[in-house]
Amino acid sequence: MTNRIEKITSILDQNKAEAIEVFDLLGKDYFVDYAIIASSLGQKHTVALLDHLKKGLKPDEHFNNVDESGDWIVIDLGDILIHIMTPEYRIKYDMESFLADLSHANE
Structure with a gap:
């Protein structure tokens, strides 16, 4: 698992993704084991990062679902969820606080 996270x-x-954060959610009450959040430099960069991940991870990783909007892309690898967001969306939705609270639950 660690190698997969490191590769991503x-x-x-x-x-050139920025502020990459990994959240270990193993054993927590969440539907994936890990969540990764990264900031893009803008909408075109968000889509470009998705393309880089597809090229770099396939065929080893299976992309179960990709939910795309220009400002926020969510990639579901089954046990890993990757969020690529523009800085504005990252601030607006503050996924870090939610995931940090979740990762510290029951400690």
């Missing part, structure tokens, strides 16, 4: 974060980092 490495692809994001190499392609």
